[in-house]
Amino acid sequence: MNIRKIADAWKYPSILLFGIGISSIGSWIYFLALNLIVFNMTGSPLAVAVFYIIKPLATVFTNLWAGSVIDRINKKHLMIALDLIQGTLITCLAYFTYTMWIIYLLVFLINMASSVYGPTSVSYITRLIPTEQRQRFNSLRSLLDSGAFLLGPAITGVLFMIGTPLYAIGINAIAFYFSALVTLFMPNVEKSRVSKSLDQRLSFSLLMQDWKEVLQFSRQFLYVMTVYFLFSVFIVIQTAIDSLEVAFSKEVISLSDSEYGFLVSIAGAGILIGSLMNVLFLFTKRLAVSLLIGIGSVTVSVGYIIFAFSTNFLVASIGVFILAVSLAFANTGFYTFYQNNIPVEVMGRIGSIYGFVEALLVIVITFIFAVTSQLISIQFVVVFGAIFMFLLTLALMLLSMQPSKSKYYRTTPEEVKEII
Numbered sequence: 001m002n003i004r005k006i007a008d009a010w011k012y013p014s015i016l017l018f019g020i021g022i023s024s025i026g027s028w029i030y031f032l033a034l035n036l037i038v039f040n041m042t043g044s045p046l047a048v049a050v051f052y053i054i055k056p057l058a059t060v061f062t063n064l065w066a067g068s069v070i071d072r073i074n075k076k077h078l079m080i081a082l083d084l085i086q087g088t089l090i091t092c093l094a095y096f097t098y099t100m101w102i103i104y105l106l107v108f109l110i111n112m113a114s115s116v117y118g119p120t121s122v123s124y125i126t127r128l129i130p131t132e133q134r135q136r137f138n139s140l141r142s143l144l145d146s147g148a149f150l151l152g153p154a155i156t157g158v159l160f161m162i163g164t165p166l167y168a169i170g171i172n173a174i175a176f177y178f179s180a181l182v183t184l185f186m187p188n189v190e191k192s193r194v195s196k197s198l199d200q201r202l203s204f205s206l207l208m209q210d211w212k213e214v215l216q217f218s219r220q221f222l223y224v225m226t227v228y229f230l231f232s233v234f235i236v237i238q239t240a241i242d243s244l245e246v247a248f249s250k251e252v253i254s255l256s257d258s259e260y261g262f263l264v265s266i267a268g269a270g271i272l273i274g275s276l277m278n279v280l281f282l283f284t285k286r287l288a289v290s291l292l293i294g295i296g297s298v299t300v301s302v303g304y305i306i307f308a309f310s311t312n313f314l315v316a317s318i319g320v321f322i323l324a325v326s327l328a329f330a331n332t333g334f335y336t337f338y339q340n341n342i343p344v345e346v347m348g349r350i351g352s353i354y355g356f357v358e359a360l361l362v363i364v365i366t367f368i369f370a371v372t373s374q375l376i377s378i379q380f381v382v383v384f385g386a387i388f389m390f391l392l393t394l395a396l397m398l399l400s401m402q403p404s405k406s407k408y409y410r411t412t413p414e415e416v417k418e419i420i
Contacts, residue, residue, distance in 0.1 A: 012128060013133065019179050019182035025155065030169055032156045033159075033172075038103065058114075062115040062352075065202065066116045067214075071123075076188050080184060084180050085113045091173045128187065131340060138335045236361045237365070237389045240365045240368075244381065267320045270324025274326060287329075289336050293330060294393075296327075298390070299329075301393045303321070308386035
């Protein structure tokens with residue numbers, strides 16, 4: 001009977017995880033194939049690097065208004081529409097690979113749709129997954145993402161051997177259509193909820209009203225949003241350091257191409273091992289969300305510090321492995337904290353506005369890191385970034401592990417209701 005109850009409880013979460021897994025693998029296939037297509041067309045690393053700027057740029061152009069839309073319309077229907085839009089745009093991409101400006105435009109539109117899909121899916125998942133299941137769901141999702149990190153490039157390599165990069169892009173379009181089909185069979189968690197979208201048009205005055213609501217919520221729940229913001233800055237610094245990873249590995253540590261490739265493989269193995277450990281720990285005995293966020297993020301920064309001060313492959317691989325293993329724990333803790341402390345009615349607006357700030361910071365900080373590495377030295381920038389990250393995550397750990405704030409990290413429905 002217990003097995004039957006577990007099967008019923010995890011029926012829809014399992015279907016959702018399956019769809020997420022397929023979509024994640026497809027995204028890796030698309031990303032790698034597109035990089036190869038553009039590099040073969042232009043022979044320019046700069047032309048490929050533009051893709052890393054387009055993603056946060058699309059978020060900046062989208063997230064100021066996206067939350068107002070997300071919170072006012074049916075999440076399931078919006079997710080299906082966004083999957084179909086992304087699948088169609090990627091299909092078009094396969095037919096316009098001879099003109100760079102069209103490729104960039106289509107990639108920009110795809111990333112805009114992806115920027116809307118992110119907070120929409122989080123809001124839907126929060127409504128669908130019961131409070132007591134969220135931590136386990138997030139750990140399983142982290143495992144799927146790490147599996148995609150390994151499987152995606154491997155499948156892409158096979159597809160390149162039996163076909164062309166265009167063939168790989170077509171596979172990703174199918175993955176999005178499949179994701180839409182999976183979502184179609186998911187429950188409509190807002191069926192009985194009356195949407196306000198019929199009565200309110202998207203306008204500047206409405207956006208201003210929503211921004212004020214986000215600001216008011218941030219002031220009212222200052223502790224929650226402080227943790228949220230610190231973790232977002234933690235992600236920004238990671239992104240900025242990662243943008244210099246290849247140059248640092250080649251110029252400072254003097255790794256060969258094969259050694260660097262092996263270092264990337266170690267990172268992939270670390271992410272997978274960390275995700276597996278996370279899942280096993282959660283299904284045997286519960287890990288406190290505060291520990292996952294605090295100690296997890298600090299350990300990630302320790303890994304970056306080891307990498308920043310490394311002088312050979314062995315030390316660099318130890319640092320990369322430590323940070324990769326720890327990421328799964330930190331991310332699971334943060335997503336669970338976010339879902340349990342942000343009311344689902346405003347989750348779209350909160351996620352979009354703070355996502356806008358995060359994307360803006362990614363562009364600015366990555367640019368500053370890149371320029372400073374040219375003017376001073378790449379080693380100085382990576383070391384500085386790693387030390388700053390450590391101090392930031394140390395503050396995050398002290399903040400998250402305060403005994404007086406333990407109520408924000410509880411994971412039973414009754415305890416979470418006390419907060420929000």
